[in-house]
Each structure stands twice: as structure tokens, then as C-alpha cells.
Amino acid sequence: MKLLKFTILLLSLTLAACTSMVPRESLPFPLTNADSPKQVKVVSIPLPVIASSPNEGITGGALTAFLIHNAKDEINTLVAPQVNYNENFGVTTSLYGAFYPTPSRNWETNLSQSTKINNDYELRITDKSFLDGKLELNAFAFHLTDGSSRFFGFQSDSSKDNETNYANKETGFTLSASYNFWRHVSFFTGERLRVVSIREGAVKGVPFLKDVFNPAEVPGSDGFTAHAQRFGLSYSTLDSMIAPTFGGYARVSVEISSENLGSSANYQHYEAEAKGYIPLDNTRYITAFRLAYNQTLGSSVPFLERSILGGESTLRGYGRNRFIDSSYFLCNLEERIRLFRWEIFDVTADWELAPFIDLGAVIEKLDKANSRNFEFNPGVGFRAIVRPNIVGRVDLGFGKDGPAVFVGLGHPF
Template identity: 70%
Template sequence: MQRIVLLLFILGTSLLAACTTMVPREKLPYPITDASFGDPVKVVTIPLPVIATSPNEGAILGGLTAFLLHNARDEVNTLIAPQVNYNANFGTTFSLYGAFFPLPNRNWEFNLSTSTKVNEDYEVRLRDKTFLDGKLETNAFIYNFTDGSARFFGFQSDSRKEDETNYADKEYGFTLGVGYDIIDHLQLVVGERFRQVSIRRGAVSKLPSIRDRFTDSQVPGINGFTAHAQKLSLIYNTLDSRDMPTRGLYAKAAIEGSAEFLGSDASYRHYEAELKGYFPLKEARYITVARVAYNQTLGSDVPFLERSILGGESTLRGYGRNRFIDSSYFLCNLEERIRLFRWSVFDVNTDWEVAPFIDLGAVMESLDKTRSKNFEFNPGIGFRAVVRPNIVGRVDIGVGNDGPAVFVGLGYPF
């Protein structure tokens, strides 16, 4: 708890060091600004320390500077954040993150990152729901990354900490989706996904490499694989906001198929079901958020990273990414988002939230073979800084059987 207090103190002190400047718009060309900005442009500059840790990556220390550009309505429409940090496994990492919100129904973001050892990340994500009077939504995600911190423990819920291995997950690919609003709140989505994966030696020298402990007969995909899949989803959505909902329901059912004759290394199917609810009290000062999700993978020789996976900042927050892998999973998340206070620093209104949570989930061969002993119970607490309508910074601390896990990032976990 003393570390958490220290972190919040450092964060608060950094915000007090922020400054606001007015920059002529001609010096901030498109896409940094667009027609929605006034002239001059208000730019709020906030230096922040980077003090993070996660089960897979370990401790990260460094600093970033966030540049928040306000449009003519005094909303944050552009975020640019260069960052430099150090990690014992990856050395020094240089990165540049950008998020752009030119319209309420159009946004895009990018991340460019490279380390002096193993890690790199280049990705672009776009969303546009302005076509056909807002009835047609397009999404695209293009990426190329290498994660030298990846872990594999074995399959099933009883995989052991003693069997932990490390590898470098090197991938490139894309995900595309086109959705059409059939009626109010109901959307049909057609998706296409391509994924090329290479498995290399990781950056964590204290752990054995994945191929030192497992073989390709035990773990399909351990020597790399290609996945090319097509997806059909039906989504019911009454949320009042896409990025920061305070009320409403979200339900999704999806089926995805991967076929060898279309370029995949194996043929298999994914089935997904998810239900989320947001229930506010006292003018949304308290928001109860609940999620239930089920995922099933059917097929033979399914690559291990294409199966049903739990662990990480958006599922079981008491464990690192990809901690549990099997043919299916069942997941429940419950958290209470509590707004402690609203603080305005240099005319940037920020909601400071605390969010106690419980994550409950299990992987299994199939739902009918679920046993109570398979489930992992992860209590925890989150701290969030929210700049509406589109930016969330968060720290989530979960506790699992392997010990505590801390995740630092952007956006709500679900």
C-alpha cells in the first residue's frame, strides 16, 4: 500500500508540473489537428514518470510526456505521448503513441516502439462509423510486433508455475471488420483475420525456453504457424458511450472459422458469447460493471496461441498474459467504479476513480467438464484517471495464486 501511495503522490506532483501553451494551428498540421480545432490551439503538456510492473515483463522505469491538444469545443481530440523507459530484460525502449478523435464516430491510433533487445511494436488501429448515415461501421487493426516476455506453462487449468517457460512471440497480421446496423441497437459484423506467428528465443534468461521443455507434438504451433480466419458476429448494444460507458447492456455472439484451404496451418472453429452490463447510481458517481464470457475452440492440432486463453490485464488480472490455455474458458468480471473527485488541472477536467474488482475464470476442455477446482479467484483494486470523452489511464492490481500482478495502461479493461 505504501508503494501505491507513493505512486499517486508522484503522479499528482507531475500533474502540478504541467503547463498550457497556445500554438498557432499552422504549426500543427493534419492529422495532429483538423477543421475541428480553433486557432491558436490549446496544448496541455504533462510530464509523467513511468513506474510499471507486470508478471511477464517485470519492472519498468522511465518517463513520458503527454501532449493533449484541445479542439474548438475544448475537448481533447489528439493525444501524443513520446516515452523512454528501461527494463532489465529488454534494455531501453523508445516509443511514440498517438490517438486521434476527429469525430465522435471516427478515431484512429498508432504505436511505434523499439527496444535495444528483442522487443518491438508497430501498430495502427482505425474505426469509422460515419458511412450510410452512421449505419455502417468499419474497423481495421494492422500490426507487427515481437514480445520477448511471452510465457507458456502448459495446457489446462492445473498448469504449474514450476513449468513456466519463456519465448519471443513475433507476429504480423491484420484484423478487419465491417458492421451494419440491422435495427436500432442490433449490428451484424463480418470479419477477416490474418496472423503470421514465429516462435523465437525470448529475452528472460532466468527461465528455460519453451522448446527446451516442450515439443511440437505436445504443443502445436510451437515452431510458428499461420492463421487465416473469417468471423460472423451479432451484437446487441445499448451503451451510452463506446469508450466510456456509464449505463446500458452489451451482448455478443460470434463464430469464427479457420480453414487450411484458405491458408491456415490447421482447420478449427471459435465460438464466443459475451454479456456486459453497466449500472450507475448517484449520477454515475458509482457504476457497477459486470461481464460474463464464454469461449470454445473446436478442432485438431489447433496452435496453442489460437486456443481459448485467460490471464492478463483484461481477463484474470491476478496473472500475466496467456497464463491459462485450453479448448474453452468461462469468465466472470465484477468491478465497482467509484469517482472519488473531479480535478481540473490547466483546464483539463479529470475524474479520479477507484475500482475494487473480482475476476473469476477457468479454462477447461468443454463447458460440461467444468469443475469448481478449475476456477481462479482474483480480487484486486484499480485506480483510474479519466479525461472525458475518450482517454482513460489506469493501474490495476490483482492477486492470484502466483502472487500479485500489476498492470498499467490505457483504456478500461472491459
């Protein structure tokens, strides 16, 4: 009965943007919890969806964001049903949910199914409530198929003329634990399983990977399994992991994949990352930067397990997985400028402009690095931030293959 009432409530709220006071018993857990007020404020905002990216092409549709508030009038639940159309994937129906029952716990889920090839089912859990907040546990489980994936070959000079398409069907999980043992320094360890099969993609105007490249020359193109263990150290003074306004973060890690534990090949990942946020004028201006290095060592390393650049969080002038090799260098710099703070539908949001520069290169070996390897991607981002938990963004980047547009949630770094 509660489910029926909640379904009727959702349908009625999608008709127009509005703010409603809903009895807590009509909103089952985890939408609300015992600490929610008896009358819960629910803001519903219908929005058009217009997105374009190098791999997927143009997507159009509509969503309704339901923002559920807690007793402090903060958003502790976001639910967003969505329907899109894309000529490659047909109609895609999805339901995204982000839940923040307490400041130390959050859950995120995405359920998405297309009429052609694509699907995405994800669940992510973060819990920092153990050992007085010193122990953080993370779990992520997924099953997805992406029929828009591209492969151009290896190394920084891979040509757009060699562009191929494929669908990667993946199932797996990631588990990790981080313990803050001294001031801002934490030790972390984790386990990762990824089972991948490669099939024909959804973009019929682009050749299939296996019709252009010899599978013997592209390890993993017949499918692969990665079962890896990771450990490392991190340092953080960030005021927020989701929407930081000041502080710094650094991380070094090693990940080992072994055939003895079920992987398709033996190899190691080495990573180092540093990023910082410098505020000015009471956080109206925030200079954000990131430096990162990644190296993959081993023989017959699956192509999707190598060091990869391209996409919404690395080189924003290119589609996902545009450049693949044994190592990469990456530098991101952007200026996050708050244009205004606006209350719309009883929700206070910061609206930002974020001009950026992305600079990165994939290389086969360190001694082969030179200036010709690097890609320079200028661009501009537009952000809407509802603190402390929600960041919506549109990033427009420019690379040698042309412009790229990415629409999504969360900062790129």
C-alpha cells in the first residue's frame, strides 16, 4: 500500500515544478528515516535533457528531480527518473537515486535500460561511521553494457582514421577500506573484480573493433577478467569530498593483478595524484588543480586495463578512452567562479562558470616522453551546486578531433 501511495505521489509531482509537504509515512525508507520531520519538504523540478558527447552522439529527453529535505532543511535524498532518446540506443529509461541518511553515510544507485544494447545497474555505498570516523568502508557493484565505446589504437599518435566501435559488457565489484591512522594521513586497501566481454557496438557507422584490429595485437579484445588487490596512502585536508571549497588531497597506490587469483594476465598499476582548492573572496573564486601519473607494467595487459585518458574527468576535449598506452601524465586546471546564488523552488543553488585547461599525454615508456605526446584541451564548464551533496555540470572541451560536451553529476576532480 505504501508503494502504491508513493507511486501515485511521484506521478502527481512530475506534472509541474512545485514544493510539497508530504507526510513522512508516505515516503518509505530510505527516502526518509527516523530523523526526518513529520511533514517532509519535497521539491520536484522537471527538466529537459539535451546532451552530446563524442562517443554517444546527441541525446534528448526529460527528467524530474525530486529533492527531499531533512529536519535541517538540507537535501538528504535525490531521486531522478528519466527518459531519453538516442538514435544509437533507442529509448532509455533510468532511475537515479542518491541518499544521505547521515553526514557519515551515503548510498547511490542507478538503474538504466535501453531498448538497444545499453544498460547500467550500479550500487555504491560509503560509510564513515566506524571507529569514531577513522574507518571508511566503500562498496561498489555494477553490471553494464556500453555500446558506444571506441578504440583508436595504442599510443598518443593513434589516429581518428582508425576509429572503431564496440560494446563492452561488464560485471564486477570494488571493495575498499581506509583507516585514518595519523592526523590527515590514511592507509587504504581494496579488492576489485571486473569481468568483461567485447561485442559488436551500437554505432553502425563506425567499424567493429575486431574487423579493423587483429585480436592478437589488442589483448583483452576477446574478453578478459581482472581480479586485483590495491593498497596505498592518502592525505586529505578537504572540507568536502563532493564539493570542496578549500584544502588539498594526495594519494599514492599500487594495484596487483595476478593470474593465480583469476586475472587474465599478470600486471601492476602504479598511481600518484595530487589536487588542491584555493578559495578567494569568501569562496566566490576557487582555483582547482590536479596532477596525476599512472603506469601499468606487465605483458598482455588487457587494453581496457592500461593507462587511459579521455572523457569527462580527464581530457574533456575527447571521448572516453580516446588514448591508451602503458603510462599517462595528466594536469587539470580550472577556475570555479560563482556567478550568483539563487533560490529556485525553495532550493538554494550556487551557479558557477568554470573555464578550464586539461593537459595530458599517454606514453609507452617514461624515457619516450616528449612535448609531441601532450594534448592541450581548453574549455568551459557550467555548474549548479546545492551544498553539501549535489553538483550538476556541463563541460565543453576542445581537442584535435573537434568539440566535446559532457553532462553529468559531480565535479570532474
